[in-house]
Amino acid sequence: MKIAVMGGAGYIGSHTIIELYKAGHSVVVVDNLVNSSDESLRRVAELVGSPIPFVKADVRDAAAMDKIFSENKFDACIHFAGLKAVGESVAKPLEYYENNMNATFVLLHAMRNHGCKNLIFSSSATVYGNPAQIPITEACPKGQCTNPYGQTKSMLEEVLRDVQKADPEWNIVLLRYFNPIGAHPSGRIGEDPNGIPNNLMPYITQTAVGLRKELGVFGNDYDTPDGTGVRDYIHVCDLASGHVSALKAIERKCGLAIYNLGTGHGYSVLDVVKAFEKVNNVKIPYSIKPRRAGDIATCYCNPQKAFDELGWKAQYGIEEMCRDAWNWQKNNPKGYKG
Ligand code: NAD
Numbered sequence: 407m408k409i410a411v412m413g414g415a416g417y418i419g420s421h422t423i424i425e426l427y428k429a430g431h432s433v434v435v436v437d438n439l440v441n442s443s444d445e446s447l448r449r450v451a452e453l454v455g456s457p458i459p460f461v462k463a464d465v466r467d468a469a470a471m472d473k474i475f476s477e478n479k480f481d482a483c484i485h486f487a488g489l490k491a492v493g494e495s496v497a498k499p500l501e502y503y504e505n506n507m508n509a510t511f512v513l514l515h516a517m518r519n520h521g522c523k524n525l526i527f528s529s530s531a532t533v534y535g536n537p538a539q540i541p542i543t544e545a546c547p548k549g550q551c552t553n554p555y556g557q558t559k560s561m562l563e564e565v566l567r568d569v570q571k572a573d574p575e576w577n578i579v580l581l582r583y584f585n586p587i588g589a590h591p592s593g594r595i596g597e598d599p600n601g602i603p604n605n606l607m608p609y610i611t612q613t614a615v616g617l618r619k620e621l622g623v624f625g626n627d628y629d630t631p632d633g634t635g636v637r638d639y640i641h642v643c644d645l646a647s648g649h650v651s652a653l654k655a656i657e658r659k660c661g662l663a664i665y666n667l668g669t670g671h672g673y674s675v676l677d678v679v680k681a682f683e684k685v686n687n688v689k690i691p692y693s694i695k696p697r698r699a700g701d702i703a704t705c706y707c708n709p710q711k712a713f714d715e716l717g718w719k720a721q722y723g724i725e726e727m728c729r730d731a732w733n734w735q736k737n738n739p740k741g742y743k744g
């Protein structure tokens with residue numbers, strides 16, 4: 407299939423392009439590089455042994471989208487493009503709503519105008535809010551998101567549901583990612599956050615490499631086995647292959663389909679620190695800090711539906727996630743900028 411990849415220069419997009427190539431698909435990547443660098447695409451090209459067609463454009467730019475969809479006949483689109491920093495979204499709600507909502511509206515118009523009605527959308531476990539049930543299945547009700555970033559995902563899911571309902575020619579897959587970490591085993595591409603990392607794994611790797619003094623563990627008084635937050639970490643390469651599997655749903659004309667992409671295992675913050683230390687033989691100094699606003703105690707999924715319907719299952723365990731995250735960081739201490 408020929409796939410339009412919106413936001414494909416970013417962390418998850420760059421890994422997904424590799425899996426798409428491995429499965430024999432071709433891509434055109436669109437990204438405005440607001441949170442990424444085209445160096446990721448140069449390295450992806452090196453890994454797949456072929457140049458990656460790339461258009462630097464903002465998905466909100468209707469004329470640019472019209473041109474891209476006129477010049478290419480796409481079988482489907484994968485839409486990663488969006489701003490994703492939870493804390494920043496609280497400080498800059500307008501920018502987040504404006505970017506994430508409008509990019510999707512403009513994209514949907516361009517797709518409809520050019521007869522491409524197959525879409526895979528990057529959603530998030532955040533739409534479950536504080537989940538009513540653990541492990542979380544797709545049948546669990548959505549919850550209250552505590553930040554504008556999460557609201558954009560939840561609202562866009564509803565927009566996409568309505569678009570598909572109004573026109574059954576659309577096939578739309580909502581992929582609810584749990585906590586992607588790790589990097590391509592080559593160590594050539596990985597997560598390259600701007601400034602101080604918000605998420606656990608890049609904070610750990612930057613501590614290991616000496617860029618940060620110590621990890622702050624946000625709370626040890628949750629109702630979890632060791633008191634620290636429990637999450638469903640998933641290797642980014644497994645997440646990437648989930649998109650290739652989701653194309654099967656599109657091919658089967660799924661209408662609207664929703665899948666959790668996680669491993670189904672919950673690890674605490676201290677479990678991750680210990681696994682990282684053990685597999686990489688490095689020490690991660692840490693201290694306990696107050697809880698972070700908006701965090702929940704436990705979040706992990708039941709990924710059975712993706713297995714039953716798409717044949718997809720995560721292959722990597724927590725140790726491989728820690729190994730590959732460190733391999734990326736130590737080979738690229740300053741990310742793509744180095
Ligand atoms: P990322 O920031 O690395 O990638 C997103 C890409 O979109 C970036 O390259 C950015 O430059 C681009 N972009 C943003 N706005 C754009 C616009 N208006 N026009 C063109 N390009 C634009 O993030 P990621 O971690 O790869 O996440 C990909 C998607 O998955 C996002 O939608 C994110 O919200 C979602 N998601 C991420 C996580 C996570 O923990 N990383 C979890 C759940 C969902």
Ligand code: WQD
Binds near residue numbers: 531556586624701
């Ligand atoms: C994981 C655990 C923290 C940093 C976020 C978004 C979610 C999704 C994935 C996009 C928690 C603890 C973290 C640190 C810590 N993104 N932690 N010290 O919060 O589960 O999910 O990313 O959709 O929407 O909310 O991930 O990696 O930030 O935190 O103790 O320096 O690590 O409290 O228990 P989170 P995270």
